[in-house]
Amino acid sequence: EVQLVESGGGLVKPGGSLRLSCAASGFTFSNAWMSWVRQAPGKGLEWVGRIKSKTDGGTTDYAAPVKGRFTISRDDSKNTLYLQMNSLKTEDTAVYYCTTSRGSDCSSTSCSVDYWGQGTLVTVSS
Amino acid sequence: AIRMTQSPSSFSASTGDRVTITCRASQGISSYLAWYQQKPGKAPKLLIYAASTLQSGVPSRFSGSGSGTDFTLTISCLQSEDFATYYCQQYYSYSTFGQGTKLEIK
Numbered sequence: 001e002v003q004l005v006e007s008g009g010g011l012v013k014p015g016g017s018l019r020l021s022c023a024a025s026g027f028t029f030s031n032a033w034m035s036w037v038r039q040a041p042g043k044g045l046e047w048v049g050r051i052k053s054k055t056d057g058g059t060t061d062y063a064a065p066v067k068g069r070f071t072i073s074r075d076d077s078k079n080t081l082y083l084q085m086n087s088l089k090t091e092d093t094a095v096y097y098c099t100t101s102r103g104s105d106c107s108s109t110s111c112s113v114d115y116w117g118q119g120t121l122v123t124v125s126s
Numbered sequence: 127a128i129r130m131t132q133s134p135s136s137f138s139a140s141t142g143d144r145v146t147i148t149c150r151a152s153q154g155i156s157s158y159l160a161w162y163q164q165k166p167g168k169a170p171k172l173l174i175y176a177a178s179t180l181q182s183g184v185p186s187r188f189s190g191s192g193s194g195t196d197f198t199l200t201i202s203c204l205q206s207e208d209f210a211t212y213y214c215q216q217y218y219s220y221s222t223f224g225q226g227t228k229l230e231i232k
Contacts, residue, residue, distance in 0.1 A: 035221070045162075045170065045213055047221040061220055064127060097169060105160075105175045110217035112160035112176075116169035 002026040002115045004098045009120030016088050016124070022081040022098030022117060030054065030076040033101060033111055036083050038094035039119075048072075048083070048096070050110060061109065065091075088124045095119040128152050128216050132224035138232040143204045147227045149197045149214035158218035161190055161199045164226075165210045173212075174199065206231075 008020040022034070033056070036048040049062035051072045060072050071084040081098055097119045101111035129152040139145050149159065157177040162170035172181045174190035177197055187202040201208055209231050214224040 037223075044226040045164075045215075045223040047215075047223065050220070063220070105179075107158050107218050109219055110158075110221040112172060112215065112217055113162075113170070114172055114181075116171075119169060 002100075004100065004115055004117035006096065006098050006117045006120040009096065009122045011123045011125065012088055013126050014088060014090055014124055017084070017086045018088065018122060019085070020083040020096055020098075020120060020122070022083075024079045024081065024098075024100070027100070029074075029079040032103065033106065034072075034074060034081045035099045035110070035113070036072060036081075037097045037099050037113070037116075038092075039097070040091075040094040043094075046094070047110075051081070085122070088122075090124050093122060093124045095121050128155065128219055128222050130214055130216055130222050130224040132212075132214055132227050134227060135225065136228040136230065138230045139204055140232045141204050141206055145201050145204060145229065147199045147212055147214075147229075149192075149199070149224050151195045151197075151216055151218075154194045155216045155218035157193045158216055159190075159192065159197050160215045160217065161188075162213045162215065163208075163210045164213065170213065204229075 003025045005023045035050040051060045069087045073082045098117040099113045102114045105112045131150045159177045161174040164170040178190045189200045211228045
Protein backbone atom coordinates (compact mmCIF):
# COMPACT_ATOMS: atom_id res chain seq x y z
CA GLU A 1 0.00 0.00 0.00
CA VAL A 2 1.36 3.41 -0.99
CA GLN A 3 1.75 5.77 1.95
CA LEU A 4 2.91 9.39 1.98
CA VAL A 5 3.25 10.98 5.41
CA GLU A 6 4.07 14.68 5.64
CA SER A 7 5.56 16.36 8.69
CA GLY A 8 7.16 19.64 9.66
CA GLY A 9 4.26 22.03 9.36
CA GLY A 10 3.54 24.71 11.94
CA LEU A 11 3.42 28.40 12.68
CA VAL A 12 6.18 30.62 11.34
CA LYS A 13 6.61 34.39 11.11
CA PRO A 14 6.77 36.22 7.76
CA GLY A 15 10.29 36.09 6.41
CA GLY A 16 11.00 32.85 8.26
CA SER A 17 11.90 29.37 7.04
CA LEU A 18 10.45 25.91 7.42
CA ARG A 19 11.32 22.47 6.06
CA LEU A 20 8.64 19.92 5.31
CA SER A 21 9.35 16.20 5.00
CA CYS A 22 7.40 13.43 3.33
CA ALA A 23 8.12 9.82 4.27
CA ALA A 24 7.18 7.47 1.43
CA SER A 25 6.52 3.73 1.47
CA GLY A 26 4.81 1.03 -0.57
CA PHE A 27 6.49 1.82 -3.90
CA THR A 28 9.95 2.25 -5.40
CA PHE A 29 10.63 5.81 -4.26
CA SER A 30 13.84 6.21 -6.24
CA ASN A 31 11.96 5.69 -9.52
CA ALA A 32 9.16 8.12 -8.73
CA TRP A 33 8.59 11.73 -9.74
CA MET A 34 7.44 13.55 -6.62
CA SER A 35 5.52 16.81 -6.30
CA TRP A 36 4.16 19.21 -3.71
CA VAL A 37 0.66 20.67 -4.04
CA ARG A 38 -0.80 23.21 -1.62
CA GLN A 39 -4.24 24.45 -0.69
CA ALA A 40 -4.83 27.72 1.13
CA PRO A 41 -7.72 27.68 3.63
CA GLY A 42 -11.02 27.63 1.76
CA LYS A 43 -9.25 27.90 -1.60
CA GLY A 44 -8.35 25.64 -4.52
CA LEU A 45 -5.38 23.45 -5.29
CA GLU A 46 -2.06 24.96 -6.38
CA TRP A 47 0.89 23.05 -7.81
CA VAL A 48 4.09 24.04 -5.99
CA GLY A 49 6.77 22.07 -7.79
CA ARG A 50 8.18 18.72 -8.84
CA ILE A 51 11.40 16.71 -8.67
CA LYS A 52 12.10 13.98 -11.19
CA SER A 53 13.77 10.69 -10.37
CA LYS A 54 17.56 10.65 -10.56
CA THR A 55 17.38 8.32 -13.55
CA ASP A 56 15.33 11.00 -15.30
CA GLY A 57 17.80 13.70 -14.35
CA GLY A 58 16.59 14.62 -10.85
CA THR A 59 15.57 18.06 -12.11
CA THR A 60 13.25 20.39 -10.24
CA ASP A 61 10.67 22.86 -11.49
CA TYR A 62 8.58 25.32 -9.51
CA ALA A 63 5.46 27.43 -9.79
CA ALA A 64 6.15 31.14 -10.29
CA PRO A 65 4.92 32.26 -6.82
CA VAL A 66 7.53 30.08 -5.03
CA LYS A 67 10.42 30.06 -7.49
CA GLY A 68 13.62 31.28 -5.85
CA ARG A 69 12.20 30.82 -2.33
CA PHE A 70 11.29 27.11 -2.18
CA THR A 71 13.57 24.13 -2.88
CA ILE A 72 12.48 20.53 -3.40
CA SER A 73 14.98 17.77 -2.70
CA ARG A 74 14.95 14.04 -2.14
CA ASP A 75 16.93 11.42 -0.23
CA ASP A 76 16.38 8.12 -1.98
CA SER A 77 18.31 6.24 0.75
CA LYS A 78 15.66 7.38 3.25
CA ASN A 79 12.63 7.31 0.91
CA THR A 80 12.02 10.91 1.90
CA LEU A 81 11.02 14.04 0.00
CA TYR A 82 11.70 17.54 1.32
CA LEU A 83 10.38 21.03 0.76
CA GLN A 84 12.62 23.81 2.07
CA MET A 85 10.63 27.03 2.30
CA ASN A 86 12.47 30.33 2.81
CA SER A 87 11.36 33.96 2.89
CA LEU A 88 7.86 32.84 3.77
CA LYS A 89 4.93 35.14 3.13
CA THR A 90 1.45 35.21 4.62
CA GLU A 91 0.10 34.02 1.27
CA ASP A 92 2.10 30.78 1.68
CA THR A 93 -0.32 29.74 4.44
CA ALA A 94 -1.80 26.45 3.26
CA VAL A 95 -2.06 22.72 3.68
CA TYR A 96 0.88 21.20 1.82
CA TYR A 97 0.37 17.82 0.19
CA CYS A 98 3.12 15.43 -0.89
CA THR A 99 2.05 13.64 -4.07
CA THR A 100 3.21 11.07 -6.58
CA SER A 101 2.11 9.15 -9.62
CA ARG A 102 2.22 5.53 -10.75
CA GLY A 103 4.17 6.96 -13.65
CA SER A 104 1.92 5.58 -16.35
CA ASP A 105 0.40 8.94 -17.23
CA CYS A 106 3.00 11.67 -17.54
CA SER A 107 4.08 14.27 -20.04
CA SER A 108 7.74 15.25 -20.28
CA THR A 109 7.23 17.71 -17.41
CA SER A 110 4.51 16.43 -15.07
CA CYS A 111 2.03 13.68 -14.22
CA SER A 112 -1.50 13.16 -13.00
CA VAL A 113 -1.56 12.48 -9.27
CA ASP A 114 -2.48 8.98 -8.11
CA TYR A 115 -1.42 9.30 -4.49
CA TRP A 116 -1.71 12.09 -1.94
CA GLY A 117 -0.49 12.40 1.62
CA GLN A 118 -2.79 13.62 4.37
CA GLY A 119 -1.26 17.10 4.23
CA THR A 120 0.51 19.30 6.75
CA LEU A 121 -0.60 22.82 7.66
CA VAL A 122 1.80 25.72 7.35
CA THR A 123 0.66 29.00 8.87
CA VAL A 124 2.65 32.16 8.18
CA SER A 125 1.61 34.88 10.57
CA SER A 126 3.12 37.45 12.90
CA ALA B 127 1.85 29.40 -17.46
CA ILE B 128 -1.21 27.58 -18.75
CA ARG B 129 -4.43 28.77 -17.12
CA MET B 130 -7.30 26.39 -16.46
CA THR B 131 -10.82 27.79 -16.19
CA GLN B 132 -13.65 25.67 -14.84
CA SER B 133 -17.35 26.39 -15.14
CA PRO B 134 -19.53 26.71 -13.30
CA SER B 135 -17.76 27.62 -10.05
CA SER B 136 -20.65 26.13 -8.11
CA PHE B 137 -24.10 24.76 -8.68
CA SER B 138 -26.89 22.77 -7.08
CA ALA B 139 -28.28 19.49 -8.32
CA SER B 140 -30.41 16.61 -7.12
CA THR B 141 -29.68 12.92 -6.66
CA GLY B 142 -30.25 11.17 -9.97
CA ASP B 143 -29.40 14.22 -12.12
CA ARG B 144 -26.91 14.15 -14.96
CA VAL B 145 -24.33 16.91 -14.51
CA THR B 146 -21.51 18.25 -16.63
CA ILE B 147 -18.54 20.37 -15.55
CA THR B 148 -16.35 22.04 -18.14
CA CYS B 149 -12.67 22.95 -18.07
CA ARG B 150 -10.94 25.17 -20.63
CA ALA B 151 -7.17 25.51 -21.06
CA SER B 152 -5.58 28.78 -22.17
CA GLN B 153 -3.60 26.84 -24.78
CA GLY B 154 -3.67 23.34 -26.20
CA ILE B 155 -2.75 20.57 -23.76
CA SER B 156 -3.45 17.52 -25.95
CA SER B 157 -5.09 14.99 -23.57
CA TYR B 158 -2.93 15.74 -20.52
CA LEU B 159 -5.95 16.50 -18.35
CA ALA B 160 -7.06 14.92 -15.08
CA TRP B 161 -10.13 15.32 -12.87
CA TYR B 162 -10.20 15.09 -9.07
CA GLN B 163 -12.89 14.95 -6.41
CA GLN B 164 -12.29 16.50 -3.01
CA LYS B 165 -14.45 16.27 0.09
CA PRO B 166 -14.03 18.61 3.07
CA GLY B 167 -10.96 17.89 5.16
CA LYS B 168 -9.73 15.19 2.80
CA ALA B 169 -7.06 14.94 0.13
CA PRO B 170 -8.28 14.97 -3.48
CA LYS B 171 -9.01 11.70 -5.25
CA LEU B 172 -8.12 11.00 -8.88
CA LEU B 173 -11.20 10.21 -11.00
CA ILE B 174 -10.12 10.56 -14.62
CA TYR B 175 -6.70 10.87 -16.31
CA ALA B 176 -5.62 11.32 -19.91
CA ALA B 177 -8.89 13.25 -20.36
CA SER B 178 -11.09 10.17 -20.59
CA THR B 179 -9.52 7.19 -18.79
CA LEU B 180 -11.38 6.14 -15.66
CA GLN B 181 -9.12 5.53 -12.66
CA SER B 182 -9.35 2.02 -11.24
CA GLY B 183 -12.13 1.72 -8.67
CA VAL B 184 -14.00 4.85 -9.77
CA PRO B 185 -17.70 4.23 -10.57
CA SER B 186 -18.61 4.14 -14.25
CA ARG B 187 -21.14 6.97 -13.80
CA PHE B 188 -18.10 9.29 -14.05
CA SER B 189 -16.78 9.99 -17.54
CA GLY B 190 -14.48 12.49 -19.18
CA SER B 191 -14.04 13.79 -22.69
CA GLY B 192 -12.20 16.38 -24.73
CA SER B 193 -8.79 17.21 -26.09
CA GLY B 194 -6.85 20.32 -27.00
CA THR B 195 -8.40 23.13 -24.96
CA ASP B 196 -11.93 22.03 -24.02
CA PHE B 197 -12.80 19.22 -21.63
CA THR B 198 -15.81 17.94 -19.73
CA LEU B 199 -16.49 15.78 -16.69
CA THR B 200 -19.91 14.13 -16.67
CA ILE B 201 -21.62 12.36 -13.80
CA SER B 202 -24.46 10.37 -15.34
CA CYS B 203 -26.64 9.78 -12.29
CA LEU B 204 -25.70 11.74 -9.18
CA GLN B 205 -25.40 9.82 -5.97
CA SER B 206 -25.35 11.35 -2.49
CA GLU B 207 -21.63 10.64 -2.14
CA ASP B 208 -20.86 12.70 -5.28
CA PHE B 209 -21.58 16.05 -3.65
CA ALA B 210 -18.08 17.48 -3.40
CA THR B 211 -15.68 19.88 -5.11
CA TYR B 212 -14.18 18.90 -8.45
CA TYR B 213 -10.90 20.12 -9.95
CA CYS B 214 -9.32 19.73 -13.34
CA GLN B 215 -5.53 19.64 -13.73
CA GLN B 216 -3.34 20.04 -16.79
CA TYR B 217 0.01 18.28 -16.79
CA TYR B 218 1.07 19.08 -20.35
CA SER B 219 3.43 21.86 -19.28
CA TYR B 220 4.32 21.53 -15.61
CA SER B 221 0.96 21.62 -13.83
CA THR B 222 -1.97 23.89 -13.14
CA PHE B 223 -5.32 23.25 -11.49
CA GLY B 224 -8.67 24.81 -12.27
CA GLN B 225 -10.27 26.91 -9.56
CA GLY B 226 -12.73 24.16 -8.64
CA THR B 227 -16.45 23.46 -9.03
CA LYS B 228 -18.47 22.95 -5.87
CA LEU B 229 -21.42 20.62 -6.39
CA GLU B 230 -24.11 21.06 -3.75
CA ILE B 231 -27.38 19.33 -3.00
CA LYS B 232 -30.47 21.17 -4.27
